[in-house]
Amino acid sequence: ASAAATTAIAQQREGDPAILELPEHSKGLGKPVVTDGYGKPSQYERNVQRRRSPGLTQTAQASVSFAPLQSLFGIVTPSGLHFERHHQGWWDVDPSKHRLMLNGLLKTPMVFTMDDIMRLPSVSRFHFIECGANTGMEWGNVAVPTCQYTHGMLSCSEFTGVPLITLLEMAGADLKQGRFVLAEGADGSSMTRTIPMSLVKSGEVLVAYGQNGEMLRPENGYPLRLVVPGVQGVSWVKYLRRIELGDQPWATKDEVIHYVDLMPDGTHRQYTSIQECKSVVTTPSGGQVLLDKGHYTITGLAWSGRGKVKRVDVSVDGGRNWRTARLQDPVMSKCLTRFSLDWAWDGKPAIIQSRAIDETGYVQPLKRQLREVRGTRSIYHNNAIQSWLVQESGEVGNVHLA
Amino acid sequence: ASAAATTAIAQQREGDPAILELPEHSKGLGKPVVTDGYGKPSQYERNVQRRRSPGLTQTAQASVSFAPLQSLFGIVTPSGLHFERHHQGWWDVDPSKHRLMLNGLLKTPMVFTMDDIMRLPSVSRFHFIECGANTGMEWGNVAVPTCQYTHGMLSCSEFTGVPLITLLEMAGADLKQGRFVLAEGADGSSMTRTIPMSLVKSGEVLVAYGQNGEMLRPENGYPLRLVVPGVQGVSWVKYLRRIELGDQPWATKDEVIHYVDLMPDGTHRQYTSIQECKSVVTTPSGGQVLLDKGHYTITGLAWSGRGKVKRVDVSVDGGRNWRTARLQDPVMSKCLTRFSLDWAWDGKPAIIQSRAIDETGYVQPLKRQLREVRGTRSIYHNNAIQSWLVQESGEVGNVHLA
Amino acid sequence: QRFPGIGRPATPAEVAAWDIDVRPDFKGLPKGQGSVSQGEKIWETKCASCHGVFGESNEVFNPLVGGTTDDDVRTGRVATLKRNDYPGRTTLMKVAYVSTLWDYINRAMPWNAPKSLTTNEVYAVTAYMLNLARIVPDDFVISDANIAEVQKRMPNRNGMNTSHAMWPGDEFAKGVKPDVKAAACMANCAAETKVASSLPDHARNAHGNLAEQNRLVGPQRGVATTTPPKP
Amino acid sequence: QRFPGIGRPATPAEVAAWDIDVRPDFKGLPKGQGSVSQGEKIWETKCASCHGVFGESNEVFNPLVGGTTDDDVRTGRVATLKRNDYPGRTTLMKVAYVSTLWDYINRAMPWNAPKSLTTNEVYAVTAYMLNLARIVPDDFVISDANIAEVQKRMPNRNGMNTSHAMWPGDEFAKGVKPDVKAAACMANCAAETKVASSLPDHARNAHGNLAEQNRLVGPQRGVATTTPPKP
Ligand code: HEC
Ligand code: HEC
Ligand SMILES: [Ca+2]
Ligand SMILES: [Ca+2]
Ligand SMILES: [Ca+2]
Ligand SMILES: [Ca+2]
Ligand SMILES: [Ca+2]
Ligand SMILES: [Ca+2]
Ligand SMILES: [Co+2]
Ligand SMILES: [Co+2]
Incomplete structure (x- = not known):
């Protein structure tokens, strides 16, 4: 404890080396314009990539790569x-x-x-x-x-x-x-x-x-x-x-064999085209670990294939209580809408969810509500509320509730 | 004439080889997902690059590269x-x-x-x-x-x-x-x-x-x-x-030595910060050549450092007559606004200009009006109306009028 | 003319070169024919490597054939689709229209050499696939003349539904309301807060190390999934 | 605390390490001094390669010194700035505050080794530059104690103006209207339609071949500037 205290005092007197020792870039001449006629992201952004989900598809040409939503800001996807x-x-x-x-x-x-x-x-x-x-x-x-x-x-x-x-x-x-x-x-x-x-x-x-x-x-x-x-x-x-x-x-083929929704009665819905109102919290989200207790800005994306997003609510207790989030303007029709809400994490487990409502009044359903109507074999058009479990360790996991 | 007519008939019976002979990509298997975890533009877009203006600056680290506005769409700059x-x-x-x-x-x-x-x-x-x-x-x-x-x-x-x-x-x-x-x-x-x-x-x-x-x-x-x-x-x-x-x-240094506007009376305006209302036609614009007579969509960008763009007018006769252009929504404050206007080019010389007005009522000035107040040695904050001369050959040039 | 100088009429040859689609009413279907046995040969040289000799392979894609019965051919409903315990769904279990198969094979297959089949070859492999599912007999010759009869034997021809609110127009059905109805309760809601499903421990690293899939700075890091979770 | 856990107090050492700015009222100026002759030596080893021995070079940047007179030092207005026929503008013709020079040299120069000068070296090169323009005499030693006196001799100290509408606030001047006023005439306007200036023929290809600076498709192409214009 006394060693720690000494270190703390020394550090107080001294400070962060990242400040006290001026970095190279404050003491030198940088790179010229048009180093790249068409530029690219920082080397430190290398983790922000689109990726395949292993085993999801059998080939790489009839396949999908996923955008790294957990690392994106605003509404534009680079x-x-x-x-x-x-x-x-x-x-x-x-x-x-x-x-x-x-x-x-x-x-x-x-x-x-x-x-x-x-x-x-x-x-x-x-x-x-x-x-x-x-x-x-x-x-x-x-x-x-x-x-x-x-x-x-x-x-x-x-x-x-x-x-x-x-x-x-x-x-x-x-x-x-x-x-x-x-x-x-x-x-x-x-x-x-x-x-x-x-x-x-x-x-x-x-x-x-x-x-x-x-x-x-x-x-x-x-x-x-x-x-x-x-x-x-x-x-x-x-x-x-x-x-x-x-x-x-x-x-x-892709409207009557492939992108068809199997209903519990064994019929296929064909020509199911509209992407119904949906949202997801991207920060914090599954596979992340929070560094510390304290303030966080819960943020995510909401959208509706029927028009504008009207409201987004956020819960941190698995859906028992909800608060209405801020929406970033301009809110545009059939466009992503960024929402956010302040949250002070007390270090205890929390289940974070978001629920979007569009201008037609349609409310994003719970997984249970969706399954009650459509069963579990539909593959397409899963617009259910997503739950992220924040554990005491700070680790965030993807969970379904029941 | 008869040879031309024969060709025309043959072509009528036959058609465009780009249609009749199916391209490779219609008859083969393409590339896999995540060929690039972070993608890049088509090889055919190689001309769309940022560039230096030769001789403008003496070094490449205290310098500037210009965005290729002539090739961009909408308002977002990649x-x-x-x-x-x-x-x-x-x-x-x-x-x-x-x-x-x-x-x-x-x-x-x-x-x-x-x-x-x-x-x-x-x-x-x-x-x-x-x-x-x-x-x-x-x-x-x-x-x-x-x-x-x-x-x-x-x-x-x-x-x-x-x-x-x-x-x-x-x-x-x-x-x-x-x-x-x-x-x-x-x-x-x-x-x-x-x-x-x-x-x-x-x-x-x-x-x-x-x-x-x-x-x-x-x-x-x-x-x-x-x-x-x-x-x-x-x-x-x-x-x-x-x-x-x-x-x-x-x-x-950059607010009192460098980015200062020299007035005709020999004083420097310091702290000139706001970018006043301005616009430019990007299609057609200098250094381009129109392929043919007929319909064109004149389009360009307007902006104001004081708020929203309220209106943009376009002239094709060097400023004698003006028509009000369409503005693409959402029109946002201190943001680019894309305008456009239909134009049927008759093959005769034309001088194309745009004039933006912002929500404060400020009207983008002619070069003459700007120079009358600020002279020609100001360097900064040139927001005058730009003129492009479309010649009979279809070639478009940058011109100043007097 | 609103936009002088823009676009030109297509020549008949041009339209013919590209207008290849075939609808359920067989509009667009070219004349031709092909037998099951012709189809078998083509299948074995040009299709089986990916889809299996009996259309059963799932190595590059879902199996094409399987899961349909003679009863389904009669009723036009694939019975196993009603069973929640039957996970697989082959193409022939799902497809309602024979035109869909014909059109897709004609435009897209073989996958690595699309549009290389002749019209008669497309008829033939279609016949072979249908025969594998006992929709047509071994000696069958399918043609533009009898394809409408074949349609009447498609095992899932009555298994489709277009009366839903997820088509953005009233072309199929008018005034259908969204099927899933939720309400936006705000406080003390009846919520299920028990975790019913989460990623099993053995799958922790199945998508790679998540520490390398999140930015190096920000409100959080990616979880290091190469090591077990912290308590 | 509105945002618990975010940010922390800066230590005095940290603030000292970064808080280097110097204002016109000399707030932030560290104690120290330097003579013209010390400055000359530093200048010749560390500055002259880019700015010239007398600050006259424009090889990497505009000349720093030149164009000011003893009269300007007296009046605080650089007379040549009023002349429309005098194209060049050196740093010392423009700069109103000696603090600006000191601050900028201290933070940014030498260009390829910024922040490598000691405080006294910054004083010294500043003195040398001022001496080149005869603002201070050959034997001058500039210091935190006398710099305010030097300010009173800056040749363009009265040449600035902050009363304009291009500052987005009322910190400098209240209620100033934009200086350029245009009206939006719509029809039969008094327009100048004579071309007064265009790119001279010899400059046609000066920015490279414009055919390679436009997209390969679209409403137009780039002009091939390697060949003369078509009639
Ligand atoms: C090189 C591999 C390959 C070969 C050879 C091939 N296929 Fe395919 N086939 C595929 C793949 C992969 C798909 C899925 C494409 C997609 O995802 O849209 C597919 C899809 C299909 C489908 C649609 C299935 C559905 O449910 O959507 C049919 C029908 C089909 N193939 C028939 C054929 C026939 C007939 C041939 C031969 C003439 C053939 N295939 C040859 C790989 C192949
Ligand atoms: C390697 C080249 C180089 C060296 C060495 C160099 N400079 Fe500079 N200097 C420049 C360049 C380039 C600029 C313009 C930077 C910019 O665009 O902001 C500049 C700008 C300046 C300016 C600002 C001028 C203005 O009008 O904005 C001053 C003052 C100055 N230098 C002084 C010095 C002093 C004093 C030294 C030596 C201690 C020095 N320079 C060494 C290249 C150099
Ligand atoms: Ca898709
Ligand atoms: Ca700038
Ligand atoms: Ca044309
Ligand atoms: Ca057709
Ligand atoms: Ca902290
Ligand atoms: Ca300070
Ligand atoms: Co698909
Ligand atoms: Co500058």
Whole structure:
């Protein structure tokens, strides 16, 4: 004790070496401009990476990588960390040779080059994209340790593109007969999805080339992808090559075999597209360890495929009591919303949860409430409340409650 | 003519080889997920880089690189393309050894680690940052060819950090006596700037670590920089190590020798901080060539250091007639705002300009109006209307009018 | 013309080159045919390496075939889907439309050489897959002429449901309300605070060392999962 | 305590290590002194390589010294700043406060070895620079005791102005309106449509080939500046 006291006094007189001994960078000349014409993160950020979940998929080309939500701020996902979902691998497509064709129930089938598309009036909008299978590993039991793996098939970007309705109108679309469009990609899977014309007509569906100020990344569909706000990621067809207008849905593989929700009665819900209101606390979250008692800012993300997030509540006692969190503005439709709440950790076990409510009044359900209706075999669209257990050691774990 | 007609018919029967001959990526298996744990742009985007202006500065460590505004969409600047301005080079600082000290007119001088700062309640806000010298080469005559060089010391990010006022309050700041703060960096120049407490008290000034969802880039001050919305970039002190609260301004080198505006009467305006309302058309812009007559979407960026952009007008006849452009929402305070307007180019010469008006009613001036008050030797704060001359050849040039 | 100079009409040859989709009503299906035995040969050379000789492999993907019965072919409902204890779900257990199979094989398979099959080859492997599940007999020749009959034997043709609130429009069903209804209780709520499931100890390091998956600074660190938890 | 556990008091030694700023009222200036001749020696070994023996070099930066007169020292206004035909502006023409020089040299110079000078060395090189501009005599010893007198001889000490609308607060001046006032005319405006300045032909390629500085697709391309403009 006396040795410790002496050290404490010495330290009081002296102080932190990181302050007293000036660092190299305060005493030297740094690196020049344009060391990198296109810069990259600090070497100290090397842990912030997208990652695969071991054993989740059998191949690496029909697979997924998860965004490190536990390390992100605000609502924009850096494009280098955007989650990936490929069905037949990704490509770096030559944009000068890429074409978009429109056919089907329209006066003139048309072809557009990237030059054509980029000359048209565009909009830029912030939207989240979430894979329909996000949190899918967690329908039954706890399967993965961190929010990167529980919720990381989620990203948010500023997308720039042309409303699809503009192109359809140019081609003389039959807006009475035409009730569905087929979107088709140019990759090996030539990914196809049926998109409702009601959403297209609203002007929300974009033929997008821009993401966070630059072009889409190759992993995310460079040079052209469909943006279908509020709808699961697989519908945001990448390497978009064709749009067909029709009077019936297409029943493509990924809407009737793959991204289907198995109900307790043994039927499959097809065309389940909307990502319902959901939220997750990212700090503190599973696989982290708190350094100390005291003040923390609980923070996380909330979103809804039906519009704006209206409110987020946070509980630190496993759902017995809730407080309403602060929402960072601007709160935008079908976009991530960052919430936060002050919390003084007393060093005792705590179970942290968040619950989002959207502008339609829909309340994010408990796991139990979700399972009561949909069972545990649904795979897709698990939007249940997430629980993180903070242990006395400071270690935070992923838990399900019952 | 008959040969051309034959070709045209053949082409009609046949079509574009980019469509008829399926590309490799439609017939093969692409690359796996996590090819890059941190991704990068397409190889076809290699022209989109930040660049130096030859001869502008005598060294590369006290220098600037310009963001390629002509190639960006929306309002977010990809962090890899964020403009650079260093006075003594940039560093990749170890965040675990970085400290922030508060001293001066406060009860307890304090030290914060990055861990401490990142535990406090934070906000995330979209703001532009513009160097006070942006467009400085153009006070007299046309000096540079493209909007990358005329306006590229401009970027916009979602910044995440703690309001400086929170930290000052924790240290028991004397908010009566304390009318200015000094912000000091940890790089070789230990860059210092005086910041008004009026702005700090508004909660707008942030001690920021986040930029576009990830940590600041090393070139932009990793792990900590001051965010001073609306104020020129040099005040956004990078590698922030210290904040001192005082009752008088500091007259640091970069506020009284360097970033000073020389008036026609031979006096220097010191502490000129606000970036006044300004805009620039980025498409079409200098150094580009239009491919064809027909429809174009004129688009560009507008911003004001005094708040929100209220309106942007665009002229295609050198300022004789103006039309009001569309503004992309959300329009945020002290943030870039994207505007656009449809234009059918008839192949004749045209002079394209934009004029922004902010919520205070301030109207972006003509070069002449600016020079009438400030002369041509001011270097800083050139927010005049930019003119681009579209020639019959389609080539677009940077011009000044008289 | 609202946007002069932008875009051009597609030629018939261009539309033909790309317009390959096939709908449940068989719009888009090209004429052609293929037998089960032709399909077997193609399957063995071009598909079996990934999907197994009987479509049973899960080495690169879920099994394609299995779990359907002759009764399912009759009723159009796959009975095992109602059993909560039956974990596997093959493609043929789920798929409602034969067009979906045809369209997908035609556009995407073989996975490493998509669009390399001829139209007749697509018919043939489709026939072979259906035969593996006893949907069509051994000597069957599937063609554009009889495919609608085959559709009537798809084991899960009646197992789908589009009447839900998760389609963003009224194209399938009007006015359906979200199925899961929760209320936002704020205080003294009836909560389950017992931990029912957590990651088993042996899986602690299964996703790699989490200390290396969190930032080096911040409100917390990543847990070192290479060592057991602290008490 | 609003945020328990966050931050800690700084020790006096810590504050001393970092609190190096010097204000115009000389708050923060450490005791010490240095002569012009001491300064000359330091200058020649540690500064002249970049700034020139007489502070006149513009090889790495604008000249530091030059353009000020004895008259300016008397009036506190640098006369040449009023001349529009005089392009150069040295540091000593602009700087209003000697504290600014002292503070900046102390924190940032020499550029490649900042914070390597002793306090007395900073006094000395400051004296040398001032002597080059004849602000202090050859035998001058500057110190914390007499620096306020030196301030009274700074050539541009009266050349500054803080009464403008570009400071975001009322700390310097209250209620100043923006100096440049424009109106937003919409139609038939009195515009100058004659091109008064454009990039001279010889500078066409001075920033590199602009074709390589624009995206390969889009509404336009970059101009190929390696060849002359098309007619
Ligand atoms: C090199 C490996 C490989 C080969 C060869 C291959 N496949 Fe596949 N197949 C896959 C993978 C992987 C998937 C899943 C793709 C995805 O995730 O979208 C798949 C999916 C399918 C599906 C959709 C299953 C579902 O439930 O979504 C069908 C049907 C199919 N394959 C049939 C075939 C046929 C027929 C052939 C041969 C002509 C073939 N495959 C050859 C790997 C292969
Ligand atoms: C290796 C080159 C180098 C050396 C050696 C050097 N300087 Fe500098 N100096 C510079 C550069 C470059 C700048 C401009 C920095 C910037 O852009 O902020 C500068 C700026 C200055 C300024 C500010 C000028 C202004 O108008 O903003 C002063 C004063 C100065 N130096 C004094 C000195 C003194 C005194 C020494 C020696 C003790 C010294 N320098 C050594 C390169 C050097
Ligand atoms: Ca998806
Ligand atoms: Ca700057
Ligand atoms: Ca054209
Ligand atoms: Ca079709
Ligand atoms: Ca602590
Ligand atoms: Ca001080
Ligand atoms: Co899938
Ligand atoms: Co500078």
